[in-house]
Amino acid sequence: MASLLATFGPWIVGIGALVLAFFGIKQSAKSAGKAEGRATAAETIARDREAIAAAELKKRQDAEDRNSKAAQNAIDANQDVSKLDPGAAADQLRNKWSRD
DSSP: OHHHHHHHHHHHHHHHHHHHHHHHHHHHHHHHHHHHHHHHHHHHHHHHHHHHHHHHHHHHHHHHHHHHHHHHHHHHHHHHHHHSOHHHHHHHHHHHHOOO
16 A cells, blocks of 8 residues: 555645646636626626616706796796786687687
């Protein structure tokens, strides 16, 4: 047994070292892949958050535009009505809204 170990011992140690090196490299690549996956996921989440923020900003701006247009329309309507004679506004409403 001692002679077999003396003869094949270096080979066994070499093969064991190769097996350990293989598994070490495999583990290293696996952890590097996980880190890369985490980085990609973080970038995707950041892009999604930016897109959501941009969409919300656009919604707010559109709402502000609609509100300002509605306010301007109300001002214009008040100015138009204030230019009319006292009974003319009622006549105009009656003409526009009646179902003759």
